[in-house]
Amino acid sequence: MLLILSVVAGLILTLAPSPIQAYVRFPDLPDTYVNDLAKVLDYPQREQVRSELQAFHQRTNQQVLLVTIPSYRDYSNQHPSFEAFATDLFNHRGVGSRWRNDGVMMLVPPGDRKVRIQLGSAYGSGWNPRMQTVIDRYMLPDFRRGQMAQGIMNGVRALLNELGTHQLTTSGSTVPSTSTYASTPAGNIITGIFIVIIIVGLIILIPFIIVFAIVKFIFNLFSGNRPQPQYRSRPSYYDDDDRYRSYSSYDDSYSSRSDDEGGHSSGGGASGSW
Template identity: 35%
Template structure:
């Protein structure tokens, strides 16, 4: 019996040693976006951080975005809900009194996502989080647009998930009216327009954060509207000078080569084809997609080069990790493999002393009781 126990203990020792190398959850290095999975481009991360920082500056709302490769890289958890609750409470996301923190967690290899809510949110906000995941995040993830989904989910969570006092303030706005005399009406030929302008100006003065968001949305809509006009504007044939016609999706494929067709399939580029019926001249113009995960292939030069990242050994606070990068071109079949070093996990205390800028280096001590919603794709 004693020998059996010794053998049993020796059999479990390697597993125990491996578990000791793992952390129960990652240690944050910023209060904004912690991209442990390394799936966001610098441009995408900057856009997400801008939303998070604006919420902290104008509303005192703490939200953080976290990406990991898999929950298996850390100590065992029953599901993403329990993992996110442990992470939420360990970091102390949100204000300690209001418990208004928000966490958007993406486990890319597990194909799981969760929006975790602070304990200050009522249970009905779980349904709001569920709708955000299903309408804003999952559709983009299914198309491979992970950064787009995270950005849309962040914006929706910050604008639609509300504390009880915020929902009450939004639902019942006080209205003031001052009746006008007939003579005053004569002097004000367009009272409705003036009142509307006054209300708009008052809105901008009383709600600078929402005014900023509205201005940003207007600017983005104007940019994409101009971009759409540039793509679809009439073009003249460079040979005869007559106006060309833009072909539809079904017709343009016959004028695209194999690499261009693959680029459209993997959604790294969108092509427009213009045809001149007079002399049959064809003009092909490619438009790169934002946040595409496909880079230019070193062999064929088409944007069909996809990289798959596999963690061989996760990083800990004591040592760096190793990840394997497998590259494959969807067009020409070129492949390559390399390894890269994963930086050591930084303790939150050290990040506090090294951080700079306007954002705080630590959270406010909030907690979660497990509220929120999860999804998978």
């Protein structure tokens, strides 16, 4: 009887389902503008979107990052919602400026049939309805027709237009500010005196410089110490080869991240599903 009970207990332990292991990991997002891990866009479309995002970044200093992944559940089974995963992914990647927190991330996991526009913490709650309009009007209609790439491209353009149309103003931004000099009568008098001193100093100093240069030239001429021509050393191989030059993130859109990246999101944005 004991032998039978031992065998039955062993079978129960062997066949019982093992507890699900918890996991949270985030995808590697090396590109500054487009990380199409789900392969939604073809090469020309990907380069077109990257070009538009890079041009916007250079013009406004705001980073917009496009990310596609097959499913967010491939990376986490601990996040209570898609929105929570998007917020943590934004903060893990550090989208946008660490000082202004003005970055924006568009996340599309086709396997989950969801889309999220995640905003940096500098954007107020008034931006959430604008992002919802971008999703509902310019992305979801194409997604429902199965035109994923077209929906993403339309959404990116509508998003950039929305960001460029409305000025970002918030009291929560931690941008280092510099104090401006207030113009007052006393300040104008001090500024005028300072300018006069500079002009008088230049008038006195310039003749001395000219006389000194003439005397030095005559001395070198009669003493035989003529200035020797300077020869520039031959440039090395690495100076002539562009492959060994370093580029900033503005020169190379494929760089991992710029020094100013590291923005934070408080969870603002909008979502959609189809």
